[in-house]
Amino acid sequence: MPLLAPPEPKSLNDLALLLGAEVVGDGEFTVTAVAHPVFAPHRETLALAMDEGSHALLPRSHAGAAVVAAGMEIDTERFAGGLAVEGRHRVALAVLTRLFSPPLHFTPGVHPSAVVDPAAKIGDGASVGPLCVVGPDARVGPGAVLLSQVTVAAGAEVGAGSILHPGVRVGENCVIGQGCILHHNASVGADGFSFVTAGESSVESARRTGEVTAFNFDIRRIDSLGNVIVGDNVEIGAGACIDRGTLGPTRIGDGTKIDN
Incomplete structure (x- = not known):
């Protein structure tokens, strides 16, 4: 079962409503992916060309539609249509990449190869993937996802809806809040x-x-x-290391984003 449904085709009219953008050309044209102009795999792709550099590459694109910054031209002879975005272009980028992001695949429950201590608690709808280890008195919250080869040590807690990518290690008595994302290793x-x-x-x-x-x-x-207490909606990059405190906890506040 995927965490997110596979990306659904979206019309330019639908995307314009989400972005507050102006439609150019055929608003009923549908796209199934977004990409840089030169990496567009097929005509049903929306080419992202909101800066001068990528806009100059549109003539080389296989995409059938383009999204540009307001004031930039879209060749409606080459493209079925497009979107003109006002304001902060990277906000539009955040919306579009989220809409068309490939889904994560997992199965709720405990994989046969995982090792879960009898004293651990696994919440409803949580997924403990292949070769994961969940120690005694550890807790994995409802809907949390441990993708593969994740360790949640004794007494540690992973909050509801958090996603731990392959190779993540959570030490003894440490706490990961709700809605967090911890990337590989x-x-x-x-x-x-x-x-x-x-x-x-x-x-x-x-x-x-x-x-x-x-x-x-x-x-x-x-x-x-000490231990480590990570707040809610925190994202920690691949390979990042957060050590426990000497006498008290190391605290990572709600909403923090840590790069690798």
């Missing part, structure tokens, strides 16, 4: 990697004397006793 809740020397460290010695003469031989580890 993101790590939440690893040790904070803190150390201290028994005596004056080489850096402290260099600061005091102005010379680099000391060496660190007796290095002692400081364990991280």
